[in-house]
Amino acid sequence: MVEPAAAIESPPVALVTGPTAGIGRAFATKLARQGHDLVLVSRDESRLQTVARELEVQFGVTATVIAADLTIAADLTRVEEFVSRHRVDVLVNNAGFGIRGGFLANDVDAEQQLLEVMVVAVMRLTRAALPGMVERRRGYVFTVSSVAGWIAGGTYSAAKAWATVFTEGLQADLAGTGVRAVAVCPGYTRTEFHARAGINVGSISDSLWLDPDDVVSQAVRDARAGRVVSVAGWQYKALSVLLGVLPRPVIRLVGQSGQIAARFGRDR
Incomplete structure (x- = not known):
């Protein structure tokens, strides 16, 4: 990813969770x-196979599906092993989903499944990948977080807050190893995410929307520059500064309003 494939003895390998869209x-x-050769992980095997074959044909790489x-x-x-x-x-922890509604309105099993994908799986796959990266003294762990992690917005926001803080702590542990960790924090991004979660975003201004390719390009630039938290888009960079200085009671009020908690930053 950051090193050209020709710079090392064989094509580098990237594992991406949730790579179908x-x-x-x-x-x-x-x-x-x-x-990069690819290892693609998703529960939708049909779409997974389609994406793998398309990327193999387009770029001449090998794509393994799990x-x-x-x-x-x-x-x-099985994936961890x-x-x-x-x-x-390169490990890209991207798999995730949103839940419509507040904590008390949601099924607790669905809330737990969200944490299993966006917290437990991230932790375990990262831990499994790091020994080899550290031994080779190179590697990247991208974890897709969200600007939703900056506000008080229920289990989804809590999981994203964990992802960002986990990455920051991880990078401190990795100092001097040649391995870098990056938390990718997009806002509204044009994906299937909102439709799948049943979230209505029809009233959101076009100026707030990001393109997935731009989010990823920013993440790669930030990784190369040694930045731990990657924020794409001037509007979200400004928001990150604003939320960094607002008192926590104000941020809680924003979350309680339901406007952001229900829709903001739910991005994949």
């Missing part, structure tokens, strides 16, 4: 264009 697909495409539902412990273990046993130079 949106930000995950944009990551897979960019990495394939840069000469059909797995990361909310199922046995499936997560693959990562532990095979070389992974």
